[in-house]
């Protein structure tokens with residue numbers, strides 16, 4: 001049983017608690033959050049030691065591994081502290097705001113013989129993993145045109161100020177693009193070589209990168225397009241069978257416009273309240289990240305509410321996938337594999353590659369040119 005310490009009891013950290021409780025290979029040994037009393041009232045944390053300083057948790061409890069779910073700009077400090085303590089690490093996406101920091105963390109873990117993986121991201125989801133397996137089998141020929149399109153109200157959800165600052169890993173490119181680039185890379189089954197992007201900051205009242213349009217070229221000739229728009233005019237669950245990101249049913253709704261101006265303190269309070277229920281653990285449908293389409297030489301794949309649709313010379317077929325393991329249980333499965341020394345996709349090097357793409361999107365948009373990618377292989381190609 002892997003004794004896990006959890007740092008960061010916000011939206012991402014709380015979303016992991018049911019999966020940790022249900023997982024056969026992991027047990028929650030301690031939690032840590034800088035907010036005094038953060039663990040109070042959270043189901044399942046009764047009797048679990050809680051700390052406010054990560055150093056105290058690392059020194060005070062016997063652990064095998066740590067989950068880092070703190071704000072993105074703090075990941076480097078917390079991953080470093082855990083590795084220095086000789087512990088395996090599961091780090092939230094995006095791994096860190098800068099590729100050099102990510103590469104250093106990946107190298108540090110490798111030198112120490114410790115597992116470092118990055119998740120949850122939506123390429124852990126079963127439909128994406130099955131689409132990748134089908135593409136890797138070669139039955140549909142080479143992947144060609146891949147796309148992920150996601151529309152949400154991301155910009156207007158309650159946030160910490162840092163979440164809107166791209167230099168700290170904020171804005172939709174780092175926060176949401178990290179899912180999209182991961183999905184496209186997983187489906188391309190080859191390293192990305194360059195990209196061209198445009199980013200959009202469309203609301204002067206809420207400055208951030210709130211939308212982007214990115215085209216990635218992969219070494220095998222595939223291209224992947226990621227469109228994200230977080231300005232709330234449209235919700236792409238209307239394109240995904242009325243199913244929301246975590247697999248719950250979602251009715252079409254009126255456009256979500258900004259709530260009345262809140263003070264930073266009030267916005268933080270609303271964020272902390274929302275964190276308790278923001279991410280569903282169990283749902284009647286598969287999770288997804290908007291509309292994912294994959295055209296290959298001899299066929300086509302897309303997600304469906306229950307799994308995926310395969311269009312090929314054999315006809316049109318739905319592949320229904322099981323719902324018994326939640327997305328985060330699948331992340332923990334991969335973490336256990338990594339700790340056991342089995343090969344996994346979402347390594348520290350892969351996390352660094354995804355951060356390189358996020359950074360390159362911002363550079364491409366700022367400099368209005370194609371950006372070459374240098375840290376992408378060989379993880380994606382198998």
Ligand SMILES: NC(=O)c1ccc[n+]([C@@H]2O[C@H](COP(=O)([O-])OP(=O)(O)OC[C@H]3O[C@@H](n4cnc5c(N)ncnc54)[C@H](O)[C@@H]3O)[C@@H](O)[C@H]2O)c1
Nearest residue numbers: 008009010011012033034035069070071072092093094120
């Ligand atoms: N995979 C996903 O679906 C998903 C969803 C949301 C967020 N995230 C990622 O999770 C990370 C956190 O985002 P969030 O929305 O949960 O933020 P959040 O603000 O809700 O949670 C962060 C928590 O970390 C705590 N914290 C801050 N500094 C700390 C410190 N020095 N030591 C210990 N605790 C500290 C805060 O008090 C807070 O409770 C980000 O990297 C984000 O990209 C991933």
